[in-house]
Amino acid sequence: MSRVAWDSHLSDVAKNLRPSPIRELLKLTKKPGMISFAGGNPDPAIFPVAEFSEATRILSERGREVLQYGPTEGFEPLKQFLSRWMAPRMGRATAPEEMLITSGSQQGMDLLCSVLVNPGDSILVEDPTYPGALHTMRNRGARFVTVPCDAEGMRVDLLPGILDRAAAEGHRVKFVYAIVNFQNPSGATLSAPRRKALLELAKERDLILFEDDPYGHLRYDGVSDPTIFSQDDEGRVVYACSFSKILAPGSRVAWMVGDPELIRRMVMMKQGNDLCTSVVAQALVYEYCNLGHLEGFLPKILKHYSVKRDGMAEAFRKHLPAEAEYHIPAGGFFFWMRLPGVDTKELFLKAVDRGVAFVTGPSFFANGGGEDCLRLCFSFAQPEELEEGAVRLAEAIRDLKS
Amino acid sequence: MSRVAWDSHLSDVAKNLRPSPIRELLKLTKKPGMISFAGGNPDPAIFPVAEFSEATRILSERGREVLQYGPTEGFEPLKQFLSRWMAPRMGRATAPEEMLITSGSQQGMDLLCSVLVNPGDSILVEDPTYPGALHTMRNRGARFVTVPCDAEGMRVDLLPGILDRAAAEGHRVKFVYAIVNFQNPSGATLSAPRRKALLELAKERDLILFEDDPYGHLRYDGVSDPTIFSQDDEGRVVYACSFSKILAPGSRVAWMVGDPELIRRMVMMKQGNDLCTSVVAQALVYEYCNLGHLEGFLPKILKHYSVKRDGMAEAFRKHLPAEAEYHIPAGGFFFWMRLPGVDTKELFLKAVDRGVAFVTGPSFFANGGGEDCLRLCFSFAQPEELEEGAVRLAEAIRDLKS
Numbered sequence: 057m058s059r060v061a062w063d064s065h066l067s068d069v070a071k072n073l074r075p076s077p078i079r080e081l082l083k084l085t086k087k088p089g090m091i092s093f094a095g096g097n098p099d100p101a102i103f104p105v106a107e108f109s110e111a112t113r114i115l116s117e118r119g120r121e122v123l124q125y126g127p128t129e130g131f132e133p134l135k136q137f138l139s140r141w142m143a144p145r146m147g148r149a150t151a152p153e154e155m156l157i158t159s160g161s162q163q164g165m166d167l168l169c170s171v172l173v174n175p176g177d178s179i180l181v182e183d184p185t186y187p188g189a190l191h192t193m194r195n196r197g198a199r200f201v202t203v204p205c206d207a208e209g210m211r212v213d214l215l216p217g218i219l220d221r222a223a224a225e226g227h228r229v230k231f232v233y234a235i236v237n238f239q240n241p242s243g244a245t246l247s248a249p250r251r252k253a254l255l256e257l258a259k260e261r262d263l264i265l266f267e268d269d270p271y272g273h274l275r276y277d278g279v280s281d282p283t284i285f286s287q288d289d290e291g292r293v294v295y296a297c298s299f300s301k302i303l304a305p306g307s308r309v310a311w312m313v314g315d316p317e318l319i320r321r322m323v324m325m326k327q328g329n330d331l332c333t334s335v336v337a338q339a340l341v342y343e344y345c346n347l348g349h350l351e352g353f354l355p356k357i358l359k360h361y362s363v364k365r366d367g368m369a370e371a372f373r374k375h376l377p378a379e380a381e382y383h384i385p386a387g388g389f390f391f392w393m394r395l396p397g398v399d400t401k402e403l404f405l406k407a408v409d410r411g412v413a414f415v416t417g418p419s420f421f422a423n424g425g426g427e428d429c430l431r432l433c434f435s436f437a438q439p440e441e442l443e444e445g446a447v448r449l450a451e452a453i454r455d456l457k458s
Numbered sequence: 459m460s461r462v463a464w465d466s467h468l469s470d471v472a473k474n475l476r477p478s479p480i481r482e483l484l485k486l487t488k489k490p491g492m493i494s495f496a497g498g499n500p501d502p503a504i505f506p507v508a509e510f511s512e513a514t515r516i517l518s519e520r521g522r523e524v525l526q527y528g529p530t531e532g533f534e535p536l537k538q539f540l541s542r543w544m545a546p547r548m549g550r551a552t553a554p555e556e557m558l559i560t561s562g563s564q565q566g567m568d569l570l571c572s573v574l575v576n577p578g579d580s581i582l583v584e585d586p587t588y589p590g591a592l593h594t595m596r597n598r599g600a601r602f603v604t605v606p607c608d609a610e611g612m613r614v615d616l617l618p619g620i621l622d623r624a625a626a627e628g629h630r631v632k633f634v635y636a637i638v639n640f641q642n643p644s645g646a647t648l649s650a651p652r653r654k655a656l657l658e659l660a661k662e663r664d665l666i667l668f669e670d671d672p673y674g675h676l677r678y679d680g681v682s683d684p685t686i687f688s689q690d691d692e693g694r695v696v697y698a699c700s701f702s703k704i705l706a707p708g709s710r711v712a713w714m715v716g717d718p719e720l721i722r723r724m725v726m727m728k729q730g731n732d733l734c735t736s737v738v739a740q741a742l743v744y745e746y747c748n749l750g751h752l753e754g755f756l757p758k759i760l761k762h763y764s765v766k767r768d769g770m771a772e773a774f775r776k777h778l779p780a781e782a783e784y785h786i787p788a789g790g791f792f793f794w795m796r797l798p799g800v801d802t803k804e805l806f807l808k809a810v811d812r813g814v815a816f817v818t819g820p821s822f823f824a825n826g827g828g829e830d831c832l833r834l835c836f837s838f839a840q841p842e843e844l845e846e847g848a849v850r851l852a853e854a855i856r857d858l859k860s
Contacts, residue, residue: 060693062719065632065666070573073726097527105521112514119507123706125499159561159732166731170597171472175577192730195572230467264467291462304525306737317464324475328594329568329731330561334739335708 068175069195081404085413091445093368093432094413096240096389101438102360103304104344104353111343115336122339128327130157130311131338137345138311142297145272146313147286153316156323159333161270161298161310165189167322167329168231168266168294168312169196178227180219182210184392184420184429186240189233189268200422201227207383209246210234212253219261231264231294236284238271238388241420241431245386248281255284258292267295270310271388273302273354276362278386291315299341301389302354309333309341361389361435364442368434371446377453389435398456400430406455412448470577471597483806487815493847495770495834496815498642498791503840504762505706506746506755513745517738524741530729532559532713533740539747540713547674548697548715549688555718558725561735563672563700563712567591569724569731570633570668570696570714571598580629582621584612586794586822586831588642591635591670602824603629609785611648612636614655621663633666633696638686640673640790643822643833647788650683657686660694669697672712673790675704675756678764680788693717701743703791704756711735711743763791763837766844770836773848779855791837800858802832808857814850 063071085094115122129135135155143149158164173179175197181190183202190200201222204211222229234254236246246254258265267284285295291314298310312322326332344350368391369384381394395403400416407413417429437445465473487494517524531537537557545551560566575581577599583592585604592602603624606613624631636656638648648656660667669686687697693716700712714724728734746752770793771786783796797805802818809815819831839847 058692060664060666060717060719062717062723064664065574066723067572067574067576067579067632070723070727073723075726100522100526103522103525105518105525108521108525109514109518112511112517115511115514116507119510120502120505123505123507123510123708124502125702125707159736162730163732170469172467172469174469177469188729188733195727195730230469262462262466264462290460300527304738305527305733306525306741308732308734308736308738315462315464317462321464321468321472321475324477325472325597327590328564328597330565330710331590331707332710334561334710334736336706336710336742337736337738339708340738 069197081415084408089411090408091412091437091441091448093434093437093445094415095436096433097436098301098305099360099435102357104349107347107349107353108304108340108344111340111347111349114339114343118339122335124335126332126335126338128323128332130155130333131335131342133346134338134342137342141345145280145283145286146295147282150313151316154313154319156312156319156326157333157338158310158312158326159330160300160305160308161268161296162188162192163329164296164310164312165192165268166196167325169193169198170325171318171321172230172264173198177230178222180229180232181422182234182239183422184241184417184426185233185422186235187419190422199227201229202422205239205242205244207244208250209236209239209244210250210254212250212257215254215257229263231266232258233266233268235268236272237269237280238274238385238390240271240388241390241415242392243383243385243388243390245281251281251284252287255287255293259290263292265293267293269296270298270301272297274358274361274389275387276358276365285313291317294318302357303341303344303350307337307341309337364434364437364439367439367442368432368446371443375443375446375450377450389433391432391434392429393432394429395453396428398428398453400428403430403452403456407449407452410448410452410455412445412452414449471599483817486810491813492810493814493839493843493850495836495839495847496817497838498835499838500703500707501762501837504759506751509749509751509755510706510742510746513742513749513751516741516745520741524737526737528734528737528740530725530734532557532735533737533744535748536740536744539744543747544699547682547685547688549684552715553718556715556721558714558721558728559735559740560712560714560728561732562702562707562710563670563698564590564594565731566698566712566714567594567668567670568598569727571595571600572727573720573723574632574666575600579632580624582631582634583824584636584641585824586643586819586828587635587824588637589821592824601629603631604824607641607644607646609646611638611641611646611652612656614652614659617656617659631665633668634660635668635670637670638674639671639682640676640787640792642673642790643792643817644794645785645787645790645792647683653683653686654689657689657695661692665694667695669695671697672700672703674699676760676763676791677789678760678767687715693719696720704759705743705746705752709739709743711739766836766839766841769841769844770834770848773845777845777848777852779852791835793834793836794831795834796831797855798830800830800855802830805832805854805858809851809854812850812854812857814847814854816851
């Protein structure tokens with residue numbers, strides 16, 4: 057009995073697939089007693105289980121509709137709710153043909169790549185950025201051009217030069233990918249002047265902007281800057297948001313808003329991808345919102361996560377060596393840290409020995425870099441673990457230097 | 459204010475996207491009083507709404523798990539259930555690493571294309587076949603080689619010649635797509651000797667087979683032939699099945715079974731596509747099965763749909779002209795009909811005037827053809843509509859000839 061020799065059958069993309077380095081690292085962190093600052097998951101301890109269960113009444117009330125195939129564009133009542141609820145952030149109530157419900161923002165990203173990117177085309181991404189985005193983009197055959205970030209997000213002032221050099225090197229940049237609020241992993245928020253400058257540059261150079269905003273609702277201090285979408289009158293900004301961080305990632309319900317011409321093509325691609333997002337999941341999420349539970353839940357998670365954020369900040373202040381460079385994020389899930397002269401891959405092994413885990417920097421850099429950086433997530437660990445985790449991390453840093 | 463000129467931004471696939479012709483036709487059928495034999499939807503009148511609602515108890519019982527991100531491979535209890543439940547059809551209890559839960563079979567098809575097909579590669583499809591599959595395959599840049607079908611399914615005897623000619627014409631055939639039971643649209647089932655011959659040919663020529671089986675459980679007469687998967691000892695058959703027809707398409711839960719090497723790569727592609735299928739939807743489907751409702755529901759739908767099948771057969775026998783050529787399907791949702799000398803696109807317009815709808819033949823042919831064919835679905839129309847629909851169809855045929 058001979059098995060299929062797959063190498064001769066695979067597509068080019070499949071031949072180049074690599075298991076996610078983060079997944080490999082996370083396997084090492086499954087030991088008992090491990091304090092995990094690694095995975096960027098919400099805290100299941102505050103999932104609104106009772107309220108979400110209450111929403112299941114829509115299955116008995118509208119079962120024949122909810123159990124049937126739904127429109128590819130999304131469950132209409134959910135779209136209407138989102139248009140109203142998001143109007144303050146979007147600058148207006150967006151029209152139905154501007155919105156597409158997706159199976160998580162991850163699918164939105166994949167659909168956007170599928171309608172814009174040919175294999176070999178490039179995407180301009182932040183350095184560092186969300187590795188899941190890089191994975192999706194690589195699966196669509198994309199190459200990358202990177203732009204550095206600082207405490208105010210993407211260095212928009214460097215973009216003209218970067219774009220010129222990229223064009224000279226043969227890159228065809230199809231869109232700019234920016235996580236605008238409490239970025240994963242840097243925690244930084246793109247400042248209002250930079251949002252304006254980025255949109256101006258996009259107009260000048262005929263660029264498409266993908267404004268990814270999964271953390272926008274998780275602001276613990278200060279006030280939100282206007283979305284880039286709300287300032288765009290040319291249809292060149294595509295905006296994505298999700299229920300993963302503000303309700304439950306297991307629902308896999310997110311949405312994209314953009315120019316109707318673009319959305320229409322994403323809908324046609326989605327017909328081929330999965331016909332429609334689970335109507336059951338969409339209907340439960342809709343009913344949960346409709347019952348007022350989303351508005352009730354948001355203040356709770358803001359308090360819950362801001363306490364954790366403060367706990368991690370205080371623990372780092374108390375226990376980490378002075379050379380650790382980081383900012384305290386005003387929202388989201390992440391601290392981003394630089395430890396000059398430290399190889400965080402080596403640190404990771406010491407840290408896991410000590411019983412604390414994080415994600416090493418290079419995972420977040422599309423074209424390499426970040427060896428002395430690490431991401432520390434405060435959303436998932438329990439409050440009492442924050443200080444102990446910082447103590448262990450400090451010990452691991454000392455281990456490495458001794 | 460100038461809008462984005464999208465044509466200069468789109469990918470090659472997006473530039474060539476065409477709205478589904480079926481969707482366009484279906485819009486014409488939304489008139490009041492229309493009897494629809496068009497869309498291939500299950501009958502919402504028998505959705506197990508109460509039983510599915512009962513399954514929502516898993517949300518209260520395991521909410522913290524079900525609302526969190528899940529493994530890309532699928533919700534483990536559902537995979538275990540399916541391995542046991544499908545063992546008689548699969549020939550054995552398949553291993554966890556052989557199975558991937560997908561967001562509908564449609565996603566499984568897309569993932570399979572993504573790991574096997576480069577743009578410009580070809581897929582060997584049945585003539586006629588499911589238009590949704592053609593749409594997914596086109597979105598991945600595939601071309602098509604076609605093989606005719608008869609009452610016993612794919613003409614496997616013609617395949618060697620077809621493959622030789624295709625190779626000579628520069629086609630690189632990456633897999634063979636067969637809907638093995640009660641095919642959409644032909645209603646035909648691939649006979650046992652042809653299944654064997656197809657697998658033999660696949661071994662001889664090192665072909666990959668995609669055995670798509672959404673209707674396999676909907677057999678009204680006779681006994682099932684062994685799956686091709688169960689006869690394969692080389693890992694070259696990928697098998698897909700779905701809850702869409704046996705429970706509820708709105709769940710968007712399906713599964714694929716195949717060689718672990720292939721499944722592993724599909725999992726990595728799916729990580730980029732949507733991270734995982736809605737855990738909420740998977741958990742509800744699992745609990746519904748776990749409560750024994752799937753086994754309870756299957757006899758009900760078999761009876762429900764076989765009565766409709768018989769009703770349509772009797773109505774066609776009584777009212778349609780003798781030149782109408784069709785077989786009575788032993789399962790599934792569809793009658794496939796040939797009306798020699800009739801252009802079914804013209805017939806469609808007459809039929810819609812008379813108040814009955816169907817899908818015209820050419821939608822089902824990858825490279826053209828089928829002008830005198832039509833698909834008539836009996837699952838969705840109500841029992842009392844079957845005879846009246848046949849009367850109207852007969853009138854439309856007369857209208858066309860007068």
